Structures are given as C-alpha cells and as structure tokens.
Amino acid sequence: MLASLLPPLLNFGNWAGSPWLLVVWLFQIWMLIDAVRRREWLWALFIFVGFFLAALFYYFMVYRAAPSATRGFELPGAHDRRRIKELQAQIYHLDKAHHHSQLGDIYFQQGKLDQAETCYRAALERDPQDIDTRAHLGQCLLRSKKAAEARPLLEGVVAENPKHDYGYSLMALAETLSALGDSERALAIWKQVTESHSYPRAKVQLAELYVARNQPDLARAELNEVLADDLHAPTFQRKRDRVWVRRAKGLLRNLA
Numbered sequence: 001m002l003a004s005l006l007p008p009l010l011n012f013g014n015w016a017g018s019p020w021l022l023v024v025w026l027f028q029i030w031m032l033i034d035a036v037r038r039r040e041w042l043w044a045l046f047i048f049v050g051f052f053l054a055a056l057f058y059y060f061m062v063y064r065a066a067p068s069a070t071r072g073f074e075l076p077g078a079h080d081r082r083r084i085k086e087l088q089a090q091i092y093h094l095d096k097a098h099h100h101s102q103l104g105d106i107y108f109q110q111g112k113l114d115q116a117e118t119c120y121r122a123a124l125e126r127d128p129q130d131i132d133t134r135a136h137l138g139q140c141l142l143r144s145k146k147a148a149e150a151r152p153l154l155e156g157v158v159a160e161n162p163k164h165d166y167g168y169s170l171m172a173l174a175e176t177l178s179a180l181g182d183s184e185r186a187l188a189i190w191k192q193v194t195e196s197h198s199y200p201r202a203k204v205q206l207a208e209l210y211v212a213r214n215q216p217d218l219a220r221a222e223l224n225e226v227l228a229d230d231l232h233a234p235t236f237q238r239k240r241d242r243v244w245v246r247r248a249k250g251l252l253r254n255l256a
Contacts, residue, residue, distance in 0.1 A: 022050055031055040035061055097126035101133040108136065113144045133155055135169040142172055147179035167197045175205070183209060200226045202242035207251060216255050222250045223255075 028047060035044040035058060043062065046054035051150035087103040090096070106118030123130065138153035154173040157164050164170070170193050177186040190206035193199065203222040210219035226248040230238060238245075 027059075028052060031058050031063065034058075035109050081248065084100045095126070097130060097133070099124065101130065101136065104133075104140070105136060108140055108143075113140055116140045117144065131160060131164060134170070135164055138176070139172045142176050142179065146177075147176045152174045152181065155245045162169070162192075163196075167193050167199065167202075171202055174202075178205070178209075183212070187213075194222070198225070198229055200229070200241045200248065204234070204244045204251070207248070211251065220252065220255060223252050227252075 031043060032047045032055070035041075035047055040058075040062060043054065043058050047058060079252060084103065084106055087106070089101050090099045091103065100119045104116045106121065107113075107119060117140050120133055123133045124137065127133065134153050135157040138150040138157065141147070141150035141153070148173070154176055157169045158173050160172060169200035170189060174186045174189040175192065177183075177189065187206070187209045190202055190209065191204040194206060203226050207219040207222040210216070210222070222251060225251035226245060230241065230245045233241070245251065
C-alpha cells in the first residue's frame with residue numbers, strides 16, 4: 001500500500017514532466033496526516049492506499065467542516081464528529097438535558113448554529129437552571145446575530161459565576177454589549193477579562209475599543225502583548241488563535 005504513495009516522491013522524472021503529480025501527492029499526504037491526527041481511521045485507510053478521490057472527498061467533508069461563523073469564538077474543549085451519533089442515540093433512549101446540551105456544543109463548534117440553538121433550547125426545557133446550557137445558548141444566539149436575546153442569558157450566567165467557562169462567558173457578554181452599542185460596559189468587562197486571562201480574543205477586542213476611543217497607545221500595548229505571547233505559544237494554541245493574531249497585526253499596521 002505504501003508503494004501507492006511513493007512513486008511521485010522517488011521518480012524525479014515524474015516531477016519534471018508532470019508537476020501536478022507532486023501537487024497531488026503532497027495533497028494526499030496532507031490529508032492523510034490530518035485524518036490520522038483526527039483519528040479518522042477509515043478515511044486514513046482510503047487515503048493511504050492511494051485513492052486521490054478519497055483525499056479530495058475528505059478535504060470537503062471533514063477538513064473543511066471547520067466552522068466559519070464560530071471560528072475564533074470556540075467553546076472550551078474539543079469536539080468529535082462521531083460523538084453526534086452517540087448523543088443522538090442517548091437522546092432517543094434517555095432524553096436527558098445534558099445530552100441535548102452536549103450535542104448543541106458539537107453543532108456550535110461546526111458552525112451549525114440553528115441546530116445548536118434547537119438542542120440548547122431542548123436542554124433548557126428539561127433543565128432550565130443548567131448554567132452551561134444557558135451560557136452556550138447565549139453564545140449561540142450572539143453568533144446568530146441575536147444579541148438582544150443573548151444578553152439576559154449571559155448576564156444571568158456571569159452574575160452567578162463571573163469565572164464561568166474560564167472567562168469565555170464573560171467574553172461573550174462583552175461582545176454582546178458591543179453588538180448592542182454599550183461600549184462603556186463592554187470596555188469594563190474586557191478589562192476584567194484581561195486582568196485574569198491573556199486571551200488574544202479579549203486583548204484584540206479591547207484594543208479595538210481603545211482605537212475607537214482615540215487611545216492608540218493603550219491599543220498598541222494590548223496588541224504587542226498578543227504578538228509576544230504568540231511567539232511562545234504551543235502549536236495547537238497558535239492555530240486556535242491565529243485569527244486574532246492576524247487581526248492584531250492588521251490593527252498595528254493601521255496604527256503605524
């Protein structure tokens with residue numbers, strides 16, 4: 001099987017005569033590595049035996065399944081596509097609130113906000129007091145451009161536990177207030193977040209408020225911290241935060 005992946009690498013004549021073979025081979029290796037990292041063993045097997053179409057299908061069906069509406073605004077923790085089937089089965093047999101909420105989290109991570117909202121609301125019907133579900137529904141509504149609906153949920157969560165979800169709920173509340181035009185309170189909350197956390201998401205949006213208030217020096221300080229922290233961050237964190245690092249670099253260029 002390995003031989004199916006090696007010829008383009010070993011035969012330089014193929015590279016010179018048909019450069020696209022090298023491109024195809026590198027693409028196939030890229031998708032194979034990604035499939036192994038995600039533990040998508042069946043996909044990895046198909047890609048490994050040399051099926052370029054398998055690599056192509058994997059790219060569109062799995063690799064590009066990453067969210068767009070929620071990129072940079074992920075919930076804490078990881079998600080797994082295969083977990084959906086397990087949760088759907090548990091919901092069918094047990095119909096517990098936390099199963100609905102966990103399924104909502106996966107849909108949120110995938111950017112399927114309508115499905116996530118449905119799951120969160122189903123969870124709240126079964127357990128209206130669950131703080132995680134209330135917080136995550138608030139974040140889902142915010143990403144769905146329903147900030148007015150998100151606000152009371154997030155305010156209630158933060159009043160109950162300001163440190164909920166490692167500060168993610170507090171960040172969501174700040175974003176909600178900004179979306180509703182309450183920049184003064186949003187600024188205060190971003191300061192509160194950055195006192196306890198070094199999240200680029202918080203620092204960049206705090207810097208944006210400083211820019212809007214014509215306080216460029218304060219903005220630069222926050223943005224430079226983002227870039228300095230990124231240099232020493234582990235790979236997984238750099239990948240997660242790259243949208244904010246790019247935003248920080250763009251803001252610094254505009255302030256130059």
